[in-house]
Amino acid sequence: MAFLLEKLRGKKILTAVSLTGSLFLTFTTYAQTVDTLSLYNATLPGIIDYALANQPAVKQAEISQDITDLQIKNRLADWYPQLNFNYNYQRNFELPVNIIGGNQVRFGVLNTSSLQLTATQNIFNRDALLASQTRQDVKLVASKQTENAKINLVANISKNFYDLLATEQQRKITEANIIMLSRSLKDARARYDAGVTDKTDYQRATIALNNAMASKKEIEEALNAKIANLKFLINYPGEKELSLQYDSATLEQEIVLDTLQSASYAKRVEYQQLQAQLRLQEANVRYNKWSYIPTVSANGAYIRNFLNDDFAKLYNQSFPNSYAVLTLGFPIFQGGKRKNNIVIAERQVDQTKLELTNFINQAGSEYRTAMARYRANMANYLALKENMELAAEVHRIIDLQYREGIKTYLELITAQTDLRAAQINYFNAVYGLLSSKIDVQKAEGSILIK
Numbered sequence: 001m002a003f004l005l006e007k008l009r010g011k012k013i014l015t016a017v018s019l020t021g022s023l024f025l026t027f028t029t030y031a032q033t034v035d036t037l038s039l040y041n042a043t044l045p046g047i048i049d050y051a052l053a054n055q056p057a058v059k060q061a062e063i064s065q066d067i068t069d070l071q072i073k074n075r076l077a078d079w080y081p082q083l084n085f086n087y088n089y090q091r092n093f094e095l096p097v098n099i100i101g102g103n104q105v106r107f108g109v110l111n112t113s114s115l116q117l118t119a120t121q122n123i124f125n126r127d128a129l130l131a132s133q134t135r136q137d138v139k140l141v142a143s144k145q146t147e148n149a150k151i152n153l154v155a156n157i158s159k160n161f162y163d164l165l166a167t168e169q170q171r172k173i174t175e176a177n178i179i180m181l182s183r184s185l186k187d188a189r190a191r192y193d194a195g196v197t198d199k200t201d202y203q204r205a206t207i208a209l210n211n212a213m214a215s216k217k218e219i220e221e222a223l224n225a226k227i228a229n230l231k232f233l234i235n236y237p238g239e240k241e242l243s244l245q246y247d248s249a250t251l252e253q254e255i256v257l258d259t260l261q262s263a264s265y266a267k268r269v270e271y272q273q274l275q276a277q278l279r280l281q282e283a284n285v286r287y288n289k290w291s292y293i294p295t296v297s298a299n300g301a302y303i304r305n306f307l308n309d310d311f312a313k314l315y316n317q318s319f320p321n322s323y324a325v326l327t328l329g330f331p332i333f334q335g336g337k338r339k340n341n342i343v344i345a346e347r348q349v350d351q352t353k354l355e356l357t358n359f360i361n362q363a364g365s366e367y368r369t370a371m372a373r374y375r376a377n378m379a380n381y382l383a384l385k386e387n388m389e390l391a392a393e394v395h396r397i398i399d400l401q402y403r404e405g406i407k408t409y410l411e412l413i414t415a416q417t418d419l420r421a422a423q424i425n426y427f428n429a430v431y432g433l434l435s436s437k438i439d440v441q442k443a444e445g446s447i448l449i450k
Helices: 002-008 029-035 044-054 056-079 126-193 200-234 248-253 269-292 337-403 409-444
Strands: 013-017 082-091 097-100 103-106 111-124 242-246 295-308 319-329
Touching (some): 044 056, 044 126, 056 126, 111 126, 126 200, 200 242, 248 409, 269 337
Antiparallel strands (some): 013 242, 097 103, 295 319
16 A cells, blocks of 8 residues: 555656547647647646647737737827828810900810829827827736736636646546455455355445446546646647646645735736726826817928820920928817816726725735635645545554454455545645645736746
């Protein structure tokens, strides 16, 4: 038994699990390129890297961020001179008529054409000014949205990974228990055949073995379902094999967390987004106040006109003209619209400040709840670790005493059941503690994304 226990807790444990069902997912060309790197014997960091490169929700956030960057560039483009070129040709079939001194006089020529080059330059434009002042915050909001999607993905994958490992350990423990029960059944049958005991011992052994084999089948099906869910999370093809590699000893060393630290809300992505949103709302107040300031722009044009009744000679002579205009636009009265817009923008600032206050309270509650759960899981882990060690020692002693005829078979079965339960509870505690650590890190904003 000591050998089996050591085998279960060996330093390097490799798990290769195949998905029996099929889960059809659309896969991008880039995802297929990353897949050539293979997720065979994949570690948790490898799985996370794969997911960050292929998960649709992350890609959508990245596309939204790119779109935002391009929209900002479009707004800032209004500060550059706007140049346009037009070519016109007009054929007059009948010239326009004016009455001069009672006589009909036709003006114009049959063919006219012009080449126009126009330029416009914004000198003061509140839309372009707003885009200039808020571009960094707009980019920040978009980038934090992408970062938030990645953080949620990393947290979900990590917790599913640990849950999968806990189930895999249950499978391994059950397999080891089946080996022990098979040996016990063989010994009980031999004792019955020798007339040392009655048939109840080997019947109990048969019942225990059947229960263990049924439990193994149930665990294997649960394992298949969890593998399928992990594949879905990382956008991995359902028909392909996913094998995992993990070091139990290393994972157990990672459960430690400083429980005396205080939460720093400044590191939370949501807090940074709300701060940027508040700055944008304050800029929107200024934007609406700028509506009282005139808009100023300059524009000019250079035009070459071509006039001739004979189309063949139309472009032999040109008549150029050019001009420059300074435009000052000032809306005098708009029915109180500008004042109302300013008040609306100020109320939106108040709303955002309240959202920020509410988030701080919520984040504090999340952190305290996650930390309390972690402390409770840590206490549970320490107790269950000791229980497993005691159960292993009890089983070893009772097994020896049973073989010497001191203990009954019922006591041996009870010891085996206690050991199996203690081992399963222990590994569930380890991976449950790792999951609760993820919750604490997420609540305090310490999950780092590459």
